[in-house]
Amino acid sequence: MPDVLVLVDHDGERVHKSTYELLTAARRLGDPAAVVVGTPGTAARLKEALARHGATSVYAAESPEAGEFLSTPAVDALELAVREVSPAAVLVSATTDGKEVAGRLAARLDAGLLVDAVDLDSSGVATQVVFGGSYTVRSQVTHGLPVIAVRPGSFESEERPVEAGERQLALPPVDRAASARITARRAVLAGDRPELTEATVVVSGGRGVAGADGFKVVEELADALRGAVGASRAAVDAGYYPHQYQVGQTGKSVSPQLYIALGISGAIQHLAGMRTSKTIVAVNKDPEAPILELADYAVVGDLFAVAPQLAQEVAARREAG
């Protein structure tokens, strides 16, 4: 079977769940081969976890400056790996970084780029959802190597233990005139909550939350359901919650099993970011709010009464059962 290269998302110590999903997706096309870009020693730390999830080879593209520059080391590493392995496809996670890496790689290789795939079949046909969930599109790469950015959460991560071979890729030195250096990083302070785009439950607040303090109600419900917190653009613009939690056309697209919208009216831009959620619950005082029309379960009522009651009830049922 040909190799399918998977770019590993990691924090230096742990592999992100989205990478395990890519390994699952890659198995449909060939033998998953993981490419680890990082400082020396990173691949050795991650290898066991990658092999447990089915990576038959681990390519180590390591250099002391690998983490210091935005995207360029990953693009260089994948380009090197492609020239060495001649893979059947390259898969990356459709994150902010991943989409840019995929694009730059595709341009360098004159390859075909598919972004935001939510499914993939064994012939490499990708399913995408476009225009904020109003169309399902099936596309394939017809020229050059398929470079596919897969939306996190679209595939199940599976344990599939194999023996992984390890190989080194010699990263070229980074051209400082052509690369942006990362001089500081601040992690998102999400506490123990799952990452928004990867969460199976998302609880979002809108203008109806009526203030930064009101978001405690949203957070408490999210915690009771072990979910992530999101916010509508109106709530973000009003300063109730930080921008990186914005769900919608100009924020993040989410597709969780359960999406709970609290005090969100349902502007088309917001719906574009969450319409593909499996089950939608909406709570809004305004019986005319558009989001109530597309919710699987709509509550006309005060979120400050409904959400805490729901959170308490979930906690109580968990304890009982």
Add this chain to the structure above:
Amino acid sequence: MNIVVLVKQVPDTAAERTLSEADHTLDRENADLVLDEINERAAEEALMLKETVGAEVTVVSMGPGSALDAIRKVLAMGADRGIHICDDRLRGTDVVTTAKVLAAAVRTVEDVDLVLAGNATTDGQASAVPAIVADLLGLPQLTHARELTVDAGRVRAEREAENGEATLDAPLPALVSVTEKINEPRYPSFKGIMAAKRKPVETVDLDDLFPDVDDTGLLVSRTHVMEAVPRPARAAGIRVTDDGSAGRRLVDYLIAQKLV
């Protein structure tokens, strides 16, 4: 300083968007076309630099005849000149070719210090074009910036991504893509709209941008849309009015759906 701003005309996200049945490209005839909102913020950032450090601002857009409206709007905001890439052969082109064509247009501007773009367009949302243009031009990419500083031949940006924030630093020339958080774009004044009519806009096609190559290599279609199916509208589900017990009843629903 020479600044190039890349802008795109897109269907208004506040309206319904449809794909043509014939070739699955955007049905432009039935769409309200507007200058993409995030691009407007990229233009605003260029104009603020023009006011603070002095700059010649060139606005570049690829698209059919109507894209001229998007260029004129940025000229009305205060940009100096426009380049309109207009060529029927570019209809429905993929992300990689789009970036190659935009990069070629940027190369026609002399001594470019800064290329500015929006971080994503609201129609395609691939969010990859600015990074590809940077790669093709050999420029550092400072993408998804919610804050930008240009000083002493260097550019610094605060980048926002789902895994956290980062401060980026690079020498000029560089490419920066901005998020919608970066600023509030100005409205063109009446005077600006009148002045924009006299500002130069150069219309170029593929033969102008790539005089030495035939278009077969450039325009080769790398991807093919096999099928585009409108998704069924979500039907309204259960609707209740809270009588003081909605939260408790909702739990029963969530348990029945195996969501709790």
